[in-house]
Amino acid sequence: MKNKILIFNPRSAKGKHRIPNSILQVGASIYGTYDFVFVDGNLETDPWQKIESYFNTGEFKYFCSTVMPGPQLRQAIPFTKKIKEQYPDAITIWGGYFASNQFKVCVESSFVDYIINGPGDVAFPSLIQALEENNLDSIFKIKNLIYKNEKGIIIKTAKEQLLEQDELPSLPYQHLDSFYNLENYLSKTFLGRNTFSYHSSLGCPFTCSFCAVVPIYNGRWKAKSAQSVYDDVSYFKNKYNIEAIEFHDNNFFTSRKRVVEFSELIKNDGITWWGEGRIDTINKYSDADLQLMKTAGCKMIFLGAETGNDEILKQMNKGGTQTGETIKEFVKRLHPIGIIPELSFVLGMPAETPEKVMAQIEWDINFIKEIKEINPNAEIIIYLYSPVATEGSELYEQIQKAGFSFPEKLEDWLDPAWENFDLRKNPLTPWLTPKMVDKIMNFETVLNGYYPTATDFRIKGFKRSLLRGVSKIRYRTGFYKYPYEIKAMHKIWKYRQPETQGFYSE
Ligand code: B12
Ligand code: SF4
DSSP states (O other): OOOOOEEOOOOOTTTOOOOHHHHHHHHHHHTSSOEEEEEETEEEEEEEHHHHHHHHOHHHHHHHHEEETTTTTTHHHHHHHHHHHHHTTTTEEEEEEHHHHHHHHHTSSSSEEEEEOOOTTTHHHHHHHHHHHHOOOGGGGSSSEEOOTTTTTTTOOOOOOOOOOSSSOOOHHHHHHHHHHHGGGGGETTTTEEEEEEEEEOOSSSTTTTTTTHHHTOOEEEEEOOHHHHHHHHHHHHHHHHHHHHOOOOOOOOEEEEEHHHHHTTTTTTOOEEEEEOOOHHHOOHHHHHHHHTTTTEEEEEEEEEEEEEEHHHHHHHOOTOHHHHHHHHHHHHHHHEEEEEEEEOOOOOOOOOOHHHHHHHHHHHHHHHHHHHHTOEEEHHHHHHHOOTTOOOOHHHHHTOOOOOSSSSSGGHHHHHHHTTTTTSSSOOOOOHHHHHHHHHHHHHHHSSSSOOOTTTTOOHHHHHHHHHHHHHHHTOOOOOOHHHHHHHHHHTTHHHHHTTTTEE
């Protein structure tokens, strides 16, 4: 009899019950071949108890967890360690962005046996088969795998081509439903009731040097066709009455043809949607395309603006044709159409001197204010630059020279300081002083006071006017220090920053 498999989604954020697409896709790759259960940390009050109850049956051998940086580590690390301690014959397998990008510290930990490096559609069933057949000599032939061999050497096998996404097996929604009612995952968001989360493409064709997608996909992108995306959406609309969709793709808008086709298909369904894209890519769409998207329900697009400074965009290897001017041009075009641009900025990049770092922060603050003049509906999300291990990139070399290094032990990632790093709220980069961090954070508070997010349905009417009135002088004069009065109002009214409206939140 085959050993059973437990696939775990560690708890990510309070109250965020997104459909766990990562583990669903892992499940799809073994559905019908192996017996497996899902455990979702987001929906369990005590997931360890659940995991233990499965392993105590003696039928389970594989503990498999998806792991992204940040709060998921709080369960992924201690649970995996406990599995190895309590069930020494168990095999632990990790996948996901943290596992792939920080693979050294994971396999050195002694409690993570294998890492699926990128897509697991072929790698995962092949690994399970090799382990079940005790065919350990063949493991090195499996692509997209990282592990430590018997000599203690870390083996990173070749990368697999990206597969045709329409040919992959369907996600086992019904199987997930047998553990957790699927309705748990259809939450109310600013987009509408019963918001569904969908992932329609893999990777990204660009190679920005600050981005965690690059070491895994290396400029490759493959997507499902518009028709198959629409078929899945229709199934959920008919069965669960969904009103909105969040597209979780890194770059939903890469193919204009696919977006236009999808918009044509969905335009009469009354569904609102959101996705992530690149400014220069979508700026090439015609006004008619953008109008069609709006009519078809596209409410907001998350866009990596990063900075308005063309030199820094080069330092980030942003690629394409994005410049400060393109950013301004695009937000201006979206204004009359009514799609909200949600612009994310990355502040606090390294420079030769502290003065230069600060000057760039101030420059970007002014650029953001200019954007708000052009399109006051634009939502602004500010991240502090948190490096990723993009080996070989100039930026990674630059930050290592500046004295930055990642933790050497897996458990060190549980330190609150490293969690803040993951959340891109207060990185531990040596070139960023507390004064600079304060400047950015205080500006963000004043900005959110003067321009309360358009999507927080609770801050409206007199609350909105009062908040704006109180923040006006600070915003206009550039005096951002100690914005306690704005913070107090935000606290009282439980203001939610723009990023917490989407899905990136604690
Ligand atoms: C949905 C999502 C979330 C959800 C979590 C949903 C959940 N799991 O419960 C929420 C909103 C909570 C979230 C939060 C955060 N996220 Co997030 N998130 C995503 C997003 C958009 C989609 C993930 C997904 O479902 N992918 C679809 C699946 C099919 O792809 P996949 O995960 O890559 O899985 C495949 C392989 O990796 C592999 N695999 C993955 N896991 C496993 C496990 C096993 C056992 C195996 C065998 C294989 C395997 O096989 C899968 C199928 O081929 C990704 C970006 C992206 N497009 O992937 C960012 C992303 C993973 N998030 C990211 C980050 C940084 C965060 C935050 C930590 C911080 C922030 N401020 O953004 C926060 C944390 C906040 C918190 N409190 O948790 C970054 C990670 C960057 C990095 N340095 O590694 C990403 C890459 C976004 C980005 N481009 O920067 N996130
Ligand atoms: S375009 Fe976006 S997803 Fe693609 S590499 Fe650059 S930052 Fe990452």
